[in-house]
Amino acid sequence: MITYQTINNHFIQQNHTILPNNSTDSSNPLNLQKNFLTLLIAQIQNQDPTNPIKNTELTSQLAQINIASGIEKLNNSVNQVSNQINNSQKIQLTSLIGRHIMIPNNQIIHTKDIPTKFGIELISHATLIKVNILDHNNNILYEKTIKNKEPGIYTFSWDGKDLHNNIMTTGKYYISVTATNNNKIVPVESLSESVVHNIITSSSDPIIDLGPEGNIKPFDIRAILE
Helix, strand or coil: CCCHHHHHHHHHHHCCCCCCCCCCCCCCHHHHHHHHHHHHHHHHHCCCCCCCCCHHHHHHHHHHHHHHHHHHHHHHHHHHHHHHHHHHHHHHHHCCCCCEEEEECCEEEECCCCCEEEEEEECCCEEEEEEEEECCCCCEEEEEEEEEECCEEEEEEECCECCCCCECCCEEEEEEEEEEECCEECCEEEEEEEECCEEECCCCCCEEECHHHCEECHHHCCEECC
């Protein structure tokens, strides 16, 4: 009895007198079908008249080749869909060039006299959240207390003034955030605002270029600002 495994194990090469010269590629579904049928015909022609091939055997053999061909077609379809999804994602990502986004970061770049946006990502319900902005000496310049918030992303704006209403210079500052639920610590992450400079799509996994702030992956984006 001829089986798919027999053909896949180079049965064709072992019976090269039966097969045409252009049917030696057992990995190609079309050639596999041609070779299978050629071998099947040879088997029928050379069968024992006293013990002929049964219909169930023929059905089983044809089912095997159809399954093999179907799997190959399914793989090709999945690859095509995957490629279309990747291309669509890359096109969507290019629309982010020049847009402002929120990413996980405990640093913010403040420009004098221009409000600076930042945010937090809260993982679960919190009864109390404390957000501070610090300078490089860990002096508190800005503080905000928030109560009873559900999980999610929240954005804020700092006007660039400290607690004494002094205007801060352009430079790098730091975000400190803590969250609790009835005195139990809740996971929370600080977010900073960045501008998308470019999208690098040469690799299989797109890279988002943030200029001086470095590169990130698409899954690092927490929010797209208006």
